Amino acid sequence: MFIRSARSATPVRTRARAATDDNTTTGSRDPHRRSLKPIRQVAVGLLAVVVCAPITLTAQPAAAGTTLSGCLITPLKPYFDGINTSGVKLVRYKVEVICQGQRTAEIQQQRLESDPSPDADDFLGSSPISVAFPYAAIEKPSRVQALANTEAGYEEVYQRIRFRVHSFNNVTSPWTAWESSPILSILD
Numbered sequence: 001m002f003i004r005s006a007r008s009a010t011p012v013r014t015r016a017r018a019a020t021d022d023n024t025t026t027g028s029r030d031p032h033r034r035s036l037k038p039i040r041q042v043a044v045g046l047l048a049v050v051v052c053a054p055i056t057l058t059a060q061p062a063a064a065g066t067t068l069s070g071c072l073i074t075p076l077k078p079y080f081d082g083i084n085t086s087g088v089k090l091v092r093y094k095v096e097v098i099c100q101g102q103r104t105a106e107i108q109q110q111r112l113e114s115d116p117s118p119d120a121d122d123f124l125g126s127s128p129i130s131v132a133f134p135y136a137a138i139e140k141p142s143r144v145q146a147l148a149n150t151e152a153g154y155e156e157v158y159q160r161i162r163f164r165v166h167s168f169n170n171v172t173s174p175w176t177a178w179e180s181s182p183i184l185s186i187l188d
């Protein structure tokens with residue numbers, strides 16, 4: 001329930017945070033800071049609810065997000081995002097990052113293609129993603145990768161992430177467990 005609330009609030013901040021949507025993990029001290037104030041209040045409220053009642057997160061089975069040290073981070077389902085100049089489909093892997101202020105979220109993202117057991121999933125790529133939060137906010141950093149052809153027919157791509165949190169007073173949390181997103185089935 002609370003995840004949906006978080007997502008429904010994000011369009012409000014699209015204008016102010018559009019730059020963070022594509023490989024940008026900096027720019028926290030932006031000129032739109034004043035316009036983000038209501039969003040920060042929303043984010044703080046969401047985090048307060050999440051931290052106080054974490055059991056409600058289990059209501060959503062897949063990619064419910066992980067809460068640690070004032071951050072709630074969710075690997076979202078990848079989605080088709082155009083075709084490159086070589087005619088290959090592009091897939092965007094976006095992560096929703098909600099954090100309280102005065103901390104930095106350090107995320108490791110891995111992109112994979114699912115195969116039935118006993119085959120191991122195909123590893124497609126990985127990226128470090130770091131997002132600073134001088135103030136509580138919602139960020140949605142993402143990475144784009146051309147769709148790999150690992151088999152005949154559809155490819156079943158997904159991402160998995162883990163993260164740790166660095167507070168601005170030099171305290172670092174342990175890494176979370178890996179959490180996988182829902183799978184995107186897409187024809188290459």
Ligand SMILES: [Ca+2]
Nearest residue numbers: 113114115156
């Ligand atoms: Ca497959």
Ligand SMILES: [Ca+2]
Nearest residue numbers: 115122150151
């Ligand atoms: Ca495969």
